[in-house]
Amino acid sequence: MQIFTCPFCGPREETEFHFGAEAGKARPEPAPEISDAAWADYLYMNEAPRGRAREIWVHLTCGEFFVMERDTVTREVLTVAALPGREA
Numbered sequence: 001m002q003i004f005t006c007p008f009c010g011p012r013e014e015t016e017f018h019f020g021a022e023a024g025k026a027r028p029e030p031a032p033e034i035s036d037a038a039w040a041d042y043l044y045m046n047e048a049p050r051g052r053a054r055e056i057w058v059h060l061t062c063g064e065f066f067v068m069e070r071d072t073v074t075r076e077v078l079t080v081a082a083l084p085g086r087e088a
């Protein structure tokens with residue numbers, strides 16, 4: 001069992017967390033002009049880098065979203081931080 005650290009609650013088992021999205025992924029705009037293919041690409045296509053990844057996660061227990069930087073190879077969590085404006 002891996003332990004992740006919620007910036008609001010502290011260390012918890014990984015089963016309390018859910019992946020949200022890649023951090024920094026820009027929503028295509030303006031929405032009425034975006035093709036279905038471009039929208040599907042935005043929703044479902046992720047970089048999935050080997051190594052360092054910056055992602056949005058949610059702690060299901062408190063409901064807070066935060067940024068987690070982790071190494072996808074070693075599974076090491078490098079940093080966790082609240083989203084801007086949501087600091088603990």
Ligand SMILES: [Zn+2]
Pocket residue numbers: 006007008009010059061062063064
């Ligand atoms: Zn939490």
